[in-house]
Amino acid sequence: MSWFFAVLVVLLVGVVAVVAARGEAHLGPAYADRAGLELPERPLTGDDLRGLRLDTAVRGYRADDVDALLDRLAAELDRRPPASAPEA
Numbered sequence: 264m265s266w267f268f269a270v271l272v273v274l275l276v277g278v279v280a281v282v283a284a285r286g287e288a289h290l291g292p293a294y295a296d297r298a299g300l301e302l303p304e305r306p307l308t309g310d311d312l313r314g315l316r317l318d319t320a321v322r323g324y325r326a327d328d329v330d331a332l333l334d335r336l337a338a339e340l341d342r343r344p345p346a347s348a349p350e351a
Contacts (some may be wrong), residue, residue: 306346309337 303311310334319326 270316307340308340312337312340 300317315333317329
């Protein structure tokens with residue numbers, strides 16, 4: 264009787280392995296699941312950083328730390344004089 268269960272387990276493992284190996288062939292094409300980060304083509308300002316919203320992820324950064332960094336960078340950008348346009 265125990266040999267019957269052993270054969271049954273081996274067959275079950277084999278079926279699962281075959282189904283798992285074939286499963287990747289039936290997956291659809293990959294696509295972008297988010298719009299991406301949109302930044303202006305001009306130099307960034309403090310208001311650009313204040314309005315920036317980043318997507319969250321399971322393995323990402325702490326939102327409070329990122330917000331604090333963006334606030335500091337925005338304040339530093341506001342204190343800088345505007346950059347002059349490069350001469351052609």
